[in-house]
Amino acid sequence: MPAVLTQELSKAFRGLYALKGVTMQVNSGEMVALVGASGSGKSTLLRNLNGLQIADQGMVEIFGSPLQTNGKLHSKARRLRSQVGFIFQQFNLVNRLTVLENVLVGNLSKVSLGRSLFHHFSESEKLRALSALERVGILEQAYKRASSLSGGQQQRVAIARCLMQGAQIILADEPIASLDPESARKVMELLTHLNRDEGITIITSLHQVQMVRRYFDRAVALRDGVVRFDGRTVELNDARLNEIYGAAAEELVLSGHAEVFSAAKA
Numbered sequence: 001m002p003a004v005l006t007q008e009l010s011k012a013f014r015g016l017y018a019l020k021g022v023t024m025q026v027n028s029g030e031m032v033a034l035v036g037a038s039g040s041g042k043s044t045l046l047r048n049l050n051g052l053q054i055a056d057q058g059m060v061e062i063f064g065s066p067l068q069t070n071g072k073l074h075s076k077a078r079r080l081r082s083q084v085g086f087i088f089q090q091f092n093l094v095n096r097l098t099v100l101e102n103v104l105v106g107n108l109s110k111v112s113l114g115r116s117l118f119h120h121f122s123e124s125e126k127l128r129a130l131s132a133l134e135r136v137g138i139l140e141q142a143y144k145r146a147s148s149l150s151g152g153q154q155q156r157v158a159i160a161r162c163l164m165q166g167a168q169i170i171l172a173d174e175p176i177a178s179l180d181p182e183s184a185r186k187v188m189e190l191l192t193h194l195n196r197d198e199g200i201t202i203i204t205s206l207h208q209v210q211m212v213r214r215y216f217d218r219a220v221a222l223r224d225g226v227v228r229f230d231g232r233t234v235e236l237n238d239a240r241l242n243e244i245y246g247a248a249a250e251e252l253v254l255s256g257h258a259e260v261f262s263a264a265k266a
Contacts (some may be wrong), residue, residue: 001051001062003028003169003201004049009058011225017224018044019055025205028168031195033216034205035236037248039226042205046171049203050084062169074102085162087172091154095147099138099157102146103129108165130162136190152183159190170194172204176211188215209241209252219226 003024013018018041026032029201034042047053049060051073060067062080068071070193074080087104093102104121107128121129133139136156136181141149155175160168172191176184192215194200211221212233219236223230228244229236241249 001028002026003030003063004203005059005061005064006045006049007059009055009060010038011043011048011050011055012079013256017225019048021228022058022222022225024220024227024230025203028201029195029199030200030218031192031216032204032210033040033220033233034203035207035209035212035229036205037207037245037251038224039224040222042222043173044220044225046086046173046203046205049171050086052083052086054082065156072091082165083168085159085165085167085170086130087158087162089134089174089177091158091178093146093154095145098143098182099133099146099149100126100129100142102157103132103164106132109203123186129160129164132163135156135163137186143227150183151179152186154180155183155187155234156190159187159194163194167200169201169203172202174205174207175189184211191215207252209236212236243246 002025006022009019009022010017012059022045025056027042027249034045036042044053048055048068051067051194052073054068054073056071059069062084065076066082067077067080107125130139130142133142136159137155138153141153146154149157170191176187179187185255188211191204195202204229216233218231219233220234223244229240238249241252243250
């Protein structure tokens with residue numbers, strides 16, 4: 001059974017298609033990169049995979065159950081979304097809360113409204129949150145304010161929040177775009193570890209082709225909301241990128257990320 005399945009997914013904004021007839025299957029335990037220049041539709045696709053946005057047409061299934069169909073969320077959408085974690089480019093943390101409290105937020109879908117409003121968490125929940133922080137390598141930061149952490153550390157908190165949620169699928173929208181090369185390498189290695197060693201399905205949007213080629217076996221390339229390539233990353237060479245994107249291919253290959261690639265090779 002696929003972890004994620006889309007069929008003929010389309011989404012338009014002000015009459016312009018951000019997604020057009022996207023059909024894609026991601027199996028459980030896969031690690032897939034969504035590739036594309038700015039405006040290609042990769043972020044829109046990710047947001048439709050967990051219902052943050054609703055498509056105009058088409059269908060999204062999570063583990064064989066419909067999440068949305070033809071512009072409507074399914075009645076079981078809340079349960080399905082609890083299995084899908086989302087990592088944002090800008091971390092999406094509450095800066096005034098501690099790192100531990102930010103991770104505990106990942107459990108809010110499973111607690112009562114009263115407990116969530118007052119952030120009342122049990123000892124067992126706190127222990128799970130601390131375990132999640134240990135898994136991402138920043139346990140020692142648990143009681144610091146989120147605002148005091150570096151960008152790379154904050155992104156690790158966001159990943160720990162997904163683990164606290166119990167996510168079996170992690171969607172990551174440009175998770176390293178705001179990070180320095182060394183932090184980017186650590187975040188990518190962490191996502192790779194969660195995929196290979198813990199079996200979590202990872203779907204990540206990236207525009208740094210060097211990183212895609214290093215960490216992903218499969219890539220899905222979009223242009224103008226249409227899937228133009230879906231296959232082995234080794235086949236997405238510079239010639240194929242030029243064929244798909246033309247002059248915009250430079251943004252993917254030469255967009256100032258040579259430092260990131262060098263850090264990844266080190």
